[in-house]
Amino acid sequence: MGRSSATGRVVHGAKKFTAPGPRRRWMPRASAAEIGIRCRNRRSAGRFLQRDRACSASSPERMAARLSTRLLRGTWRGTSVPDSRGMLNVPDVPVLRRRDRLDPLDDRRVRRELAAGRWTRVAPGVFVPMAAWRGLNPLQRHRLRVEEVTSRLPSSVVISHFAAAAVWGIDVLGSWPALVDVTIDRASGGRSGGTLQRHALGVAHRRRVPFGRHEVTTPAQTVLDLARMLPYVRAVSAIDQALWIGRPRGPLATAAEISDILERTPVARGGRRARRALAASATLSANVRETHMRLLVVALGFPIPRLQERRTLPSGRCVFGDLYFPDADHWLEIDGRGKYTSPEYTRGRTPAAVVIDEKNRENEIRREVRGFSRLEATDADHPQRVYDVLTADGLRSSKPRPRAGDSVLR
Structure with missing residues (x-):
């Protein structure tokens, strides 16, 4: 054991x-039983794991086998394997800790390695080789920071906000903080410093679960706490990640659960902001950039799209569109560059082979729909570019083109 x-x-x-x-x-x-649980049905597994493969070649058993491989390799959506409660395990990277060493760590060597960019400091007295650090995404980095910081604390705390999001594997649009969030009693004050960001919001009404000798807020409580303080788009992205039905063990929370906490919580700041974000949330946004693009196209005056539109092409290939506008029969693909470079997506193919296969897929889709557009995930940061691409491809907007500097998403 x-x-x-x-x-x-x-x-x-x-x-x-x-x-x-x-x-x-x-x-x-x-275990085999856990693997079977993680692949609940053909439709959900096929939607998120077999997007570019023919539906006819994907039985539930084969999907479960492929899913188990990805779980054991720790490559689910670029994050580590979730544990039995849905928490994100600590990334498996080499970690050098002063307190673990029998011989003292040479301070001059530490300064030399940090200055040369060969090490990075995760927490006081905790270092990781820069090569391993670069191999982690921002969510994994913060998860590691939370683990190292909380393991050094002399007393138990309630891990919350961004730190709790990292524990649960809830990605958030934008940058992650350098400090680890904890919630404390109101009477304690909100003084922060060192490695902790303290939120004096009270713990009595906060829903939480054990986390070693500490506690962590539940997924629903976590995204609600974030929604109270974050701007609109970032708040919706956090809620979407908790509601996403494509997780190995299903969604971490439901909209009803978040709403229940919101209504039962004593009057607190950010309630109206949180309600607005919850009303705009969806269960099918696979990542934060899809959430960003979905909110942007609606704010630009385009019709409300459907997410993860499923089509079976004449060749037998089963495809899913990121955003689909049914009235205009318009298909929108949102691509990240990792699609052409990440081993998770290339599956042993060269970038050229991936591009050719994607082009053939696009040609098939174009023959089945009236309009087709392709955008990069980062295009959501440029509303004018998104507006120009969609209108040039035939999708009509009810609003004029935004001017430079206009705040489209508020």
Whole structure:
């Protein structure tokens, strides 16, 4: 048996290995039963794992096998494997900790390695090789920071806001903070410093669950806390990630659960902002950039789109469109550059082969719909560009073209 570093629970069937350095760690092994649970049905698994493969070639059993491979490799949407409660496990990277070393760490060497860019400091006395750090996405980096900071605290805390989002694997549009968020009693004051950002909001009415010797706010409470303080688009992106039905174990929360907490909470700042964000949320936004683009096209005056439109092409290939405008029969693809470079998507193919396959897929789709557009995920940062592309491709807007500097999304 092994012990989970995140939850403090005993994990049966754990596999022990020796990480670099003197510390020994435990990695849980997914069971066949867990793998079967994570692939609940053909439709949901096919939607999120087999978007570019023929539906006829994807039985539930084969999808479960492919899903289990991705879970064990830790490549689900570029994040680490979720644990049994849906929490995101700590990224498996080499970590150098002063407190773990029998021999003192040479301060001059530390300064030299940091200055040369070979190490990066995650928390006081905790360092990670820069090569490993670059291999983590921002969500994983903050998850590692939360683990290292909270493991050093002398007393238990309630992990909340961005820190709780990282624990649950809830991505958020924009940058992640350098400090770890915790919520404390109102009487304690909101003084922050060092490694912690303290929110004096009170803990009595906050829904939370055990997290080792600490507590962490539930997914619904976490995104509600974020929605009270973040701008509109970032707030919706956080809620969408909690509601997303494509997670291995299903959504982390429901809109009804978030609404219930909102209505039962004593009067607090940000309630109106949170209600607006919740009203605009959706369960099918696979990532924060899809949320951003969905909100932007509506704000630009285009029709309200459907998400993850499913079509079976004449060739038998089953495809899903990121955004689809049914009245105009217009299909919109939102691509990140990782689609052409990330091993998760290339599956051993060269970038040229990926481009050719994507072009053939696009040609098939174009023959089935009236209009087709393709945008990069980062185009959502440029409303004029999005407006120009969609109107040039035949999609009509009820609003004029935004001027430079106009605040389209408020």
